[in-house]
Amino acid sequence: xxxxxxxRLGEHAAAFQGHDVGFCCLGTxxxxxxxxxxxxxxxxxxxQAAELARAGGCKHFVLQSSRGANQHSRFxxxxxxGEVENxxxxxxxxxxxxxxxxxxxxxxxESRPMEWVAQQFLGVMARVFPTAYSVPVxxxxxxxxxxxxxxxxxxxxxxxNGAIHELGKA
Numbered sequence: 001x002x003x004x005x006x007x008r009l010g011e012h013a014a015a016f017q018g019h020d021v022g023f024c025c026l027g028t029x030x031x032x033x034x035x036x037x038x039x040x041x042x043x044x045x046x047x048q049a050a051e052l053a054r055a056g057g058c059k060h061f062v063l064q065s066s067r068g069a070n071q072h073s074r075f076x077x078x079x080x081x082g083e084v085e086n087x088x089x090x091x092x093x094x095x096x097x098x099x100x101x102x103x104x105x106x107x108x109x110e111s112r113p114m115e116w117v118a119q120q121f122l123g124v125m126a127r128v129f130p131t132a133y134s135v136p137v138x139x140x141x142x143x144x145x146x147x148x149x150x151x152x153x154x155x156x157x158x159x160x161n162g163a164i165h166e167l168g169k170a
Contacts, residue, residue, distance in 0.1 A: 006045045009052065016049070016056035021148050024049060024088075025064040035076060043080045047087040060095040060152075062144050063088050067102045067161055089156055097147045099140060102161040106137040135161055139168030146170045 004012040016022075026049070028041040050061055063085065071082035085098050143164045147157070150170075159167065 006041070009045065009048050013052050013056065016052040016058070018056060019053065019058050020060065022050070022053040022058045022061045023144055024062065027064075030076065038076070039080055043084045043087070046084050047091075050088045050091045050093075054091045054093055059093060060097070060148060061088060061091070061093045062097045062147060063099070064140060064144070065098050065100050067100045069100055094155070095152045096156045097144075097152075098156070098158045099143060099147075099164055100158060100160050101135045101140050101164050103134040104137050104140065105134050135164055135168070140164055141168075142170075143167035 002012070002015040004015055024046055026041065026046050028038055030038045033041055046063070050063075053061060065085050066078065066081040068078045069081035069085055070078050071086055073079040073082060088098070089096055143159065146167045147159065
């Protein structure tokens with residue numbers, strides 16, 4: 001594990017050398033970082049990390065994005081996620097897998113009261129509609145690893161929430 005300063009990511013290019021696969025789950029919230037900070041973390045840092053990974057020899061990049069990602073969205077979150085998907089694809093990896101999970105179910109150390117309420121509701125909904133509205137982070141992690149171990153279905157593969165659930169069970 002290597003700690004890097006994302007404001008000076010280029011100075012840490014050596015950390016990105018010699019890896020066949022890159023996994024990226026980097027993200028923040030607008031509430032935590034402000035609109036500009038959110039864009040910097042979720043788009044700019046991710047795109048720069050992808051470029052450094054490719055320059056370092058990475059062949060397969062696996063990006064955690066979001067359900068509804070769309071570069072033309074009126075909503076900042078979904079627009080930025082769509083923009084970064086396009087930027088990562090443009091880097092030119094031999095293979096790029098984009099996962100678009102719905103609401104992530106996880107335990108956080110920081111307090112996010114509205115997210116906690118949503119997770120309680122979605123936890124109940126998950127019993128009735130297990131793949132529709134949410135996904136446990138452990139399932140996303142297993143799906144990310146599984147997609148690397150399986151043959152690809154093209155240069156770019158986008159996995160929506162249902163596919164993440166299926167792959168995360170494999």
